[in-house]
Amino acid sequence: MSELDAALETFAQEAQELLTEMEDSLLILEDTPDDSETINSVFRAMHTIKGSSGLFGFNIIVAFTHEAETILDQVRNGERSIDAALISTLLDCKDHTINLLEFCFETPEADLSDELKQVSDKLIEQLTGKAPQDQSLTTTEENTAEVETEGGNISSDNWLISLDFQQDALRNGMDPLSFIRYLKTIGSIEQILTHTPELPSGNDMDPESCYLQFRILFKSDADKQTIEEVFEFASDDCDIKILPPDSKIEHYLNLLDSQPEEQVSLLGDMLVKTGAITENDIKKALTAQSNSSQDEAETIKPLGEILVEQQAIQQPVVEEALKKQEQTRKKVATDASYIRVDSNKLGQLINLVGELVISGAAMNLMVERHGLADVEEIATSMNTLVSDIRDTALELRMVQIGETFSRFRRVVRDVSKELNKDIELTISGGESELDKTVVEKINDPLTHLIRNSLDHGIELPEQRLQAGKPAQGHISLNAFHESGHIVIQIIDDGAGLDSEKIVAKAISNGLITSADDMSQQEIFNLIFEAGLSTKKQASSLSGRGVGMDVVKRNIEALRGSVDINSIDGKGTTITIHLPLTLAIIDGFMVETEQERYIIPLSMVEECVEMDEKEWEIDDIQHYVNLRGEVMPYLHLGDYFHNRTHHNKTSRESLVVVRFGQTKAGFVVDELLGEHQTVIKPLGKVFQSLKGVTGATVLGDGNVALILDVQGLIHQATKNKQRMPSRLTSAA
């Protein structure tokens, strides 16, 4: 029984992946409806799910997916064309399949509920009901298939050989005739055209120069290499082009198709291997390519294009080869021997590595304390290993954010339909990696933010046109790495935030009393406060004033931050900073009042020991002047220990931290250096604690607090602003 359960589990996972892939493919099909590979992938999804469901006896799924599969098979065979309506229906089918799967997993024995059954019937009707009207479109596909074979100028089953002899050919001892005679020995010349377009008249004609050009239709079973060898001696004095016959094209296409997909080869290699072109062709094309790239640096022509231009090969062969190359690349990418690992096991591993790091630190401490010089060497090399293990272990959990991003294609598509808006989503930086746990937790906040942008941000097409913007709205989703963080941006080109409305609402809600001393940025950030919504009417999507505060809370729970910036009428940019991992970081340890603190190393810009020449503190204005650069600062001692008087004689140091664009200085008693920090979350009791995000266990068993740099920078900036007022009240 448990084996069956395990199998079910695998099936569930596989089905999930297949359906996700199917959705992606369907969305791609919206733009490129003729892509047969994508159609195939949609078909495969339905086909595989149908097959597996049959194994488990989920007949309802089999019945439903069978219909979809049939339709897709027709599409695949060109009997039916794919259009927006069909894609919509298929997307619904995909959703419905998920529901069916869930239903089957939960209650394997039960009959289908009426509700689901109705949806099934409706979808099947939509799928099959439309078949006849689309049939007229199939003819166009056939036409395009015929057109494709052009590119070579021949339609018969012959090689096309063109020989343009250079003028020196005769002087170099070539006799073009002898090549042609020799050519006859390996096949038959069906047609030959001799022409001399460059033959000069009168005295200009030098009888010892060669002006001959030949176009030969040649019938032979020899491969291209053999034919080329015929002209081997002439290759320096003759421009030779050998185009394979149409039947060969077919042959090459087949060969290309049967090439193993184990590794990605270069286009040239693939073509040479099938015999479609020869090494010489490639050399010539590559030379042409590098020549042209020297001439005009901007446009380097692709190799395939050059080959076609040089008439070494027909367009379709190159296309097929490129397609094959792409396929292989994809396959290699996905095939690259993955193993499925239970994420709990990974989590366990990372916990263990965390403990290892801590006990490694403890060992170092002991080595140091007892001054064991000979052990030190071993300890150092073990430390290197431990940190390597740590990095590798963390990397195991790293996933690309692209998958999460591409889910939003569907969200954007559905929501914009629902709202009658035309919105395009562009995604960039999908390859940025971050911890799986972070990815999982960022999904909801991102969905919320994107829905907000769709709903409130982007205006209706009419409004957009009135505002002089293109009717199609645009949202872009970017991700990139920045100093140990991943930055996710949601940029829309919608109406932007109305700061006056926000202020008015915030005042009426009692969030603030006046907005006089607030920066634009701070006003925008008010929308992350609970209970604030500027949308007059709540829609089904957003606008109830709940949500944005939850978004902010969720992101902050990940030790991240969210910022919003907006230009009225131009659009809004929401920027999310997230740490790459939640488990172990490189930290920088400092000490103040005998208490140790960790600052994430990625945020440390520099450290300076107390030196009047380098930096000075202005207590009154509350800033620190470091080599002419002014920044807010915070006495960690003051902040965490309520220390009031400063012992001027003690040596102090300054740690300059940076978060995004803002910098601040932390004044500490001592710098203790880098420290591998295993982040232990603080208990619930400490959750409201400001300035601290977590704790870590040091080698000696003590606890050090991990500083919330962002919060502290904020605090330091506030101090700087408040200082003058505090002065006046003190006086």
Added chain:
Amino acid sequence: MSIQAKQNNGITHLTFKDEMTIYTALEQKNALSQHLNADHEIQVDLSEVSEIDSAGLQVLLFLKQEASSKNIILSLTHHSQAVVEVLELLNLTAHFGDPVIISADWKTS
């Protein structure tokens, strides 16, 4: 002199002697040029061409081109076996447009 010229009723009869190859091409071409500048109708006897290569062929092609641009009536006659073989090989018989007499057994030699 590898070309023999005879005048007859305003028609120039040219007979190529021996071979038409890269070795003789320059000489033959120069000789031809004189005739091309002066004559109106040229008959070329190719019966004595024992060997013809690309250069020789070019001379013939040149001759044809010059003749048609200068409105000279040109006819090639008595193609030798070597000439026929080349013209056939390159499918040029039609280009010169002259009747070619092929002996029954020429291919076997």
